[in-house]
Amino acid sequence: MNFRSTRSDECVSPSYALLHGLAADGGLYVPESFPEKVLSYKELAGKSYQEIAEAVLSHFFTNFTAEERKQMIASAYNDMTFRDDRIVPLHSIDTDLSIAELFHGRTLAFKDLALSLFPYLLTAAKKQEKEDRDILILTATSGDTGKAALEGFKDVAGTNIMVFYPSEGVSPMQKQQMQKQEGNNVKVSAIYGNFDDAQSFLKRVFTSAEVNAYANDKGVLFSSANSINIGRLFPQVAYYVSTYVSLVDNGAISEGETFDVIVPTGNFGNILAGYFAKKMGVPIGKLICASNQNKVLADFFETGVYDMNRDFYTTSSPSMDILLSSNFERFLFYVAKEDAAKVAQWEKDLLETGKMSVSADELKTLRQEFEGGWIDDDETKAVINHVYNDFGYLLDPHTAVAYGVGMNRHRQGLDEGRHTVIMATAHPYKFPPVICEALALRQSDDPFDMLADISSVTGIALPKPLADLKDKPIRFSDSIDKEDMKKAVLSFVDAIAAKH
Known part of the structure; x- marks a missing residue:
C-alpha cells in the first residue's frame, strides 16, 4: 500500500508518509487504492481489540510484517496504557442508544487510542527509512492532542516534541496536564491566539523550504502528531470496527444491521475514521457531525458551503473550537471522486477567500452518508444535567454536544429508528468548571477542589492520571505571540542540536 497526496499525483511509501506527515505540495496523504469492503463481522467475531486493530492496520501499513504490527499493537494497548481491558467499552443508555467510551487511556481522551500506537509506528518508520536525523514532532492542540502526544512521545529516543496551545482556549485541567508534562525531550508553549492560528502556522513550517533547510543543517527532521499524519488517523478506524463488533456481541444490533454514529467534531479526524471504517465494510448508516457554536462543519453539511469568514467562539467544548478543520481535505478528496486537481482548487479557494463550495449534486451525494447539527453552550450544560439526573451518567461537554444533536434529530424524526x-471523546473530569456549572455545584479557582465536589456528588472516583497530576510542579508556563512561534521552533531546534 502506497500513499498519494490529495492535491497531486505525488506517491510515497507508508514509512515516508509516517515520517513526513504532510505531502510536499501541502496536501494530505491518502491510500493510493482504498481497501473497500474488506471487513466483516464473521471474520472479526470473538477477536480482542488488539486483534481487530491488526485486522484494520494490515490494510494500510503493509511496509511492516504482521509480527511487527502485532508487537507494536501489544505495546500500545495493554493494562499499562488503558484502564479498561476492553480498551473501548460500550455503555448502554437505552435500547436504541449506546455510548462508545474512548477515554480510558493515559490522558483520558480519545487521542490516546492513536497516540499510544503512533510513537511505535514512527520509530519503526524511521528505522525503515534509514533516517538518522532527530525527529521533532510539531503539534498544535485545541486541548487533548497535546497531552496525549506529549505522553506518547516523552523520552522516546531520537524523537522530540513541541506543542502549542491557545492560552485561553483549553480547560484548566487540560492546561495543567500540558504545563506539568514530564520528559527530557518535550517543550510546551501557550500562544496568544486560537487553535486555527497555531495549526496554520505549523502547516507553514512544514512547507517552508527555509525553515526545513535550517532544521536539516542542525540534523533535525520535522514531523507531526496531529491527525494530518496517517499514523494518527488510521489507528482510529479500529475503534469504530470494535464498536460494531461489540454492538453485535451485546445484542444491540444484529450482524450486518445498519447503525448511526454521532461524533463531536472539530478537526474532522475522528469522524473521518468512522467514514473509513464504513468504506472498509462496517454497516454505518449516517455519520452525524456534531458541532458547537463554531458550526462551520454543520453549516457545510446543510448548505454545501464551507465558510470560515465568521466569528470565532471560545466555548465550553474547547477541543471543537476550530474553524479550519485540517482533515476535511481528505474528505473532500473522496467527495471529488479522487480528483486531486479539484481538491487543490478547493484548498486554494479556502486559502485565498476563506470559503469553498461543492456542487448541488456533490452535496446530495455526501448527505446520503453525512449530516450535521449543533447546539450552544447553554444547551450543552442542560444536556449534561439531563443525562446525569435521568440516567446517572456523566458526560463531558464534547460528548454532551453529540448527545444534544442526537436528541434534536430524534425529536425531528431524523434517526429513522x-x-x-x-x-x-473525553472523561468529564477534564472539564471541572463546565461540569460544576451544569450540576449547580460551586466554582473554584482550583480545578482539583471542583473535582472533589463533583466526586462527592456523583460517586465517580478521581482517575489516577488526574490524581497523580495534582502535586506535580509546573514546568512550562510560557505564553508567546503567535508571530513568535517560528522563533520558538528554531530555538528548540538549536537546543536539540546542542545535545549532540
Whole structure:
C-alpha cells in the first residue's frame, strides 16, 4: 500500500508518509487504492481489540510484517496504557442508544487510542527509512492532542516534541496536564491566539523550504502528531470496527444491521475514521457531525458551503473550537471522486477567500452518508444535567454536544429508528468548571477542589492520571505571540542540536 497526496499525483511509501506527515505540495496523504469492503463481522467475531486493530492496520501499513504490527499493537494497548481491558467499552443508555467510551487511556481522551500506537509506528518508520536525523514532532492542540502526544512521545529516543496551545482556549485541567508534562525531550508553549492560528502556522513550517533547510543543517527532521499524519488517523478506524463488533456481541444490533454514529467534531479526524471504517465494510448508516457554536462543519453539511469568514467562539467544548478543520481535505478528496486537481482548487479557494463550495449534486451525494447539527453552550450544560439526573451518567461537554444533536434529530424524526452510537471523546473530569456549572455545584479557582465536589456528588472516583497530576510542579508556563512561534521552533531546534 502506497500513499498519494490529495492535491497531486505525488506517491510515497507508508514509512515516508509516517515520517513526513504532510505531502510536499501541502496536501494530505491518502491510500493510493482504498481497501473497500474488506471487513466483516464473521471474520472479526470473538477477536480482542488488539486483534481487530491488526485486522484494520494490515490494510494500510503493509511496509511492516504482521509480527511487527502485532508487537507494536501489544505495546500500545495493554493494562499499562488503558484502564479498561476492553480498551473501548460500550455503555448502554437505552435500547436504541449506546455510548462508545474512548477515554480510558493515559490522558483520558480519545487521542490516546492513536497516540499510544503512533510513537511505535514512527520509530519503526524511521528505522525503515534509514533516517538518522532527530525527529521533532510539531503539534498544535485545541486541548487533548497535546497531552496525549506529549505522553506518547516523552523520552522516546531520537524523537522530540513541541506543542502549542491557545492560552485561553483549553480547560484548566487540560492546561495543567500540558504545563506539568514530564520528559527530557518535550517543550510546551501557550500562544496568544486560537487553535486555527497555531495549526496554520505549523502547516507553514512544514512547507517552508527555509525553515526545513535550517532544521536539516542542525540534523533535525520535522514531523507531526496531529491527525494530518496517517499514523494518527488510521489507528482510529479500529475503534469504530470494535464498536460494531461489540454492538453485535451485546445484542444491540444484529450482524450486518445498519447503525448511526454521532461524533463531536472539530478537526474532522475522528469522524473521518468512522467514514473509513464504513468504506472498509462496517454497516454505518449516517455519520452525524456534531458541532458547537463554531458550526462551520454543520453549516457545510446543510448548505454545501464551507465558510470560515465568521466569528470565532471560545466555548465550553474547547477541543471543537476550530474553524479550519485540517482533515476535511481528505474528505473532500473522496467527495471529488479522487480528483486531486479539484481538491487543490478547493484548498486554494479556502486559502485565498476563506470559503469553498461543492456542487448541488456533490452535496446530495455526501448527505446520503453525512449530516450535521449543533447546539450552544447553554444547551450543552442542560444536556449534561439531563443525562446525569435521568440516567446517572456523566458526560463531558464534547460528548454532551453529540448527545444534544442526537436528541434534536430524534425529536425531528431524523434517526429513522436505527440504533445510534455516540462517540464519547473525553472523561468529564477534564472539564471541572463546565461540569460544576451544569450540576449547580460551586466554582473554584482550583480545578482539583471542583473535582472533589463533583466526586462527592456523583460517586465517580478521581482517575489516577488526574490524581497523580495534582502535586506535580509546573514546568512550562510560557505564553508567546503567535508571530513568535517560528522563533520558538528554531530555538528548540538549536537546543536539540546542542545535545549532540
